[in-house]
Amino acid sequence: xxxxKNKHAARIALASVVIGLVVLFFALDLGRxxxxxxxxxxxxLIADFYATHxxxxxxxxxxxxxxxxxxxxxxxxxLTIAAGALFGLLAGTLYVSFASAIGATLAFLIxxxxxxxxxxxxxxxxxxxxxxxxxxDGGYYLFTIRLVPxxxxxxxxxxxxxxxxxxxxxYWVSQLGMLPATIVYVNAGNQLAxxxxxxxxxxxxxxxxxxxxxxLPLLTRLGLNWYERKRMQVxxxx
Numbered sequence: 001x002x003x004x005k006n007k008h009a010a011r012i013a014l015a016s017v018v019i020g021l022v023v024l025f026f027a028l029d030l031g032r033x034x035x036x037x038x039x040x041x042x043x044x045l046i047a048d049f050y051a052t053h054x055x056x057x058x059x060x061x062x063x064x065x066x067x068x069x070x071x072x073x074x075x076x077x078x079l080t081i082a083a084g085a086l087f088g089l090l091a092g093t094l095y096v097s098f099a100s101a102i103g104a105t106l107a108f109l110i111x112x113x114x115x116x117x118x119x120x121x122x123x124x125x126x127x128x129x130x131x132x133x134x135x136x137d138g139g140y141y142l143f144t145i146r147l148v149p150x151x152x153x154x155x156x157x158x159x160x161x162x163x164x165x166x167x168x169x170x171y172w173v174s175q176l177g178m179l180p181a182t183i184v185y186v187n188a189g190n191q192l193a194x195x196x197x198x199x200x201x202x203x204x205x206x207x208x209x210x211x212x213x214x215x216l217p218l219l220t221r222l223g224l225n226w227y228e229r230k231r232m233q234v235x236x237x238x
Contacts, residue, residue, distance in 0.1 A: 034075030069103025084189020111161025146177025
């Protein structure tokens with residue numbers, strides 16, 4: 001068992017592992033296995049493997065999804081669609097929901113462990129201002145941007161990692177906030193054979209609905225804060 005004597009050595013080791021895995025992914029061109037055309041072509045073969053290994057295959061799928069998300073490499077969208085085709089809406093949503101939340105949290109922790117000190121030292125004033133905002137409305141803000149799929153989830157994971165938001169808050173808000181989009185993409189997998197591209201899955205109406213749903217708790221919080229300030233300004237009768 002390797003025991004690191006200081007945090008600096010541990011960070012170097014973690015960074016080496018992360019970078020090594022990412023480089024290996026691109027060097028071996030593993031991204032070709034996460035393309036819509038490939039999944040459609042191999043759908044029957046994958047389904048046969050699942051039928052032969054009903055326990056092993058979901059486990060391998062889950063671990064693959066967690067690693068892809070944790071390393072912030074392309075593939076999560078295709079894996080989400082494939083879940084609908086292979087597992088159905090209910091089981092597929094369950095697998096993706098937990099795998100994506102766990103993977104996102106690992107990416108969040110990698111960012112926090114490797115990047116937070118570096119960025120904090122170089123942008124102290126801006127970092128403090130962001131932290132104050134996160135401390136005040138962190139959960140509500142994260143929920144809003146999670147619900148709007150136009151914000152890349154990879155970017156959200158990394159940027160939130162350098163704030164002061166609690167890991168547990170990041171996990172449960174992410175899982176809840178990503179759930180609507182997860183259901184939409186998993187459901188699209190039920191029509192995988194007819195799916196020609198990923199661009200048509202999320203329509204403008206769906207994105208707008210997600211945005212309004214995400215803004216509701218944040219606007220409610222702002223409204224309550226405004227009411228509380230107004231109430232405190234009213235002189236109390238003696």
